[in-house]
Amino acid sequence: MTFAQESTSEKIDAIFKDYTGWFVDAIFYEISFSETYKIPWVLIVLIGGALFFTIYFKFINITGFRMAIRVVRGQYEDIEKHGADTLYGDNTANEGENIIETMRDDGADGEVSHFQALTAALSATVGLGNIAGVAVALSIGGPGATFWMIVAGLLGMASKFAECTLGVKYRDVGEDGTVYGGPMYYLTKGLKSKGMGGFGKVLAVLFAIFVIGGSFGGGNMF
Template sequence: MKKIDSFISEIASLAWGLPLLILLIGGGLYLLIRIRFLPFRYFGHAIAVLRGKYDNESDSGEISHFQALTTALSATVGMGNIAGVAVAIALGGPGAVFWMWVSAVIGMSTKFFTATLAILYRGKDSEGKVQGGPMYFIIEGLGKKWKPLAVVFSIAGLVGALPVFNVNQLTQAINDILLKPAGLYYGFSSDLIIGVVLVLITSIVILGGLSRISKTASKLVPAMVFFYLIMVLIILVVHIDVLPYYFKLIFTDAFSASFYKGDAFLGGIVGGIILLGIRRGAFSNEAGIGTAPMAHGAAKTNEPIREGLVAMLGPAIDTLIVCTLTALTILVTGVWQSSDANGVSLTATAFADGIPNFGKYALLLCIAVFSISSLFSYSYYGTKCMSFLFGAKYKEYYNYIYIISIIMGATTSLSMMINLIDTFFALMAVPTMTATILLASRVIKEAKKYFKSLKLK
């Protein structure tokens, strides 16, 4: 097992090399400069769209703007924010958070483009149903000769959409917070039982299709995000005396990498911390990876720019707000230096320190809701990829593969799961970003037309 773990780690490092860094960050900056920060001026309008002001039941699509965003967020607000940021700090120190911020700001522009394209170039599956996502905007926007790129995205998506990391971290949280303190942890047997329970819960929802997934996510995600933020704010208020110091340390350590423990990149440790922050940022908000456009592509709208604006809010909520607050909680409590824990266990230690007795159990509730809601969304992404590759009539078979993978996630190591998903996220990002950059001029043309029409109203 150690050899397999080491092999997957090497593959992940290779996949997240300089070419992908240039494509994700360089490509995102290119998109941001090309559109001259235009979408950022319309935050108020984006919120109005999200609230349903422009909803029209006669428009094409399956779900509302709000449901599309919460479906996408249910996949990203969760372990990427709670465990992913903890992994970044454990390995890179406070400075890694700064580079996650950079990834998020650039990612907002990327999501605007990819979600707009998901509506602008919707395609049809083998059953004639309208679908959105990178595989469809590649073919509809660039032409059928680009189909191999769409196929690469969909094949990588079959693995990238598996819930193994979220399941792994939820299992670890249940063991560390509940079972081990009570003397009820029995190793592999406990992990397997947790996996089986998650299989049963997930099966009930995902076999009900997108409608049930989006309705469940739209109810669970906002409530849990609010509850999570309240707990974090309590911890930060208690440690208000050291908060300014650690907030400043995020900026200074980003360029000194004093606490970085990983491998050098581009000849130095600062390069290493930049890469770490971008990898964890991409894992957190999935900007440029291509998963979220599959959810946004199902939004009920005939105005592509509106969905692009809604999607742009995702990285702001996900990384700039939730990840930042999680990071500050870990930093101000000091557990990042006093504990050997990693991933979700490090965050749990911070909550136990910040809110004694109650904190870790409240965190476990959030983790459970975030993780389980993400299980629902990722299954939808995988079935979309399956449908594109093999036909819509076979998409339900993916759910059975997906359900089996939950057992694998519950019973294997954190490093193997995070490196596995990182690798396939990298493979998904290549076709997504390539097509987005090639189609950027069409999005810009559509944006100028839409924003001009707003001024005339």
């Protein structure tokens, strides 16, 4: 029975390797800095980008931590429900700024609190990244991998901040109040504002395709 199971899994692995092996090899292609020191180029891009965002946003992953806790605790929900204009008498015009029209009312159907949004996001994160991913990293890199995962996680907070900020800035709001957003939208609209609309559309389509693959590979098959 064990032999049959191993044989089947090996066959499945071989099939996927034939079709996706070239892509995996390209993503994890290692750049040699010496005979014994090699780093996958994708790691340089991810950590380099996270370090850039950390410095650009003046260490928002550290300085903004108290603000994040206050937001999750709901200390700013009155502002979102009633608007800064109502609460503080701000006479600034809101046309085109997408402020009053999208103020969230926690009492309305379909709305969630900041804490509920956080727990929903964590439900899709804890497990694959924080448990299984750590176990794989330790098995490959040893105990020292723990330190670098902590560093990458802290720097990655700035990348997540940039991603969420872009998602809110370039989101679309339908006439019925439905919000449409995400990388597909800010890649298209953001790069279009920089004169690279065609390139943005290509990246948006690629992201949509890759995220489907990730949902099967990272979300299910793992």
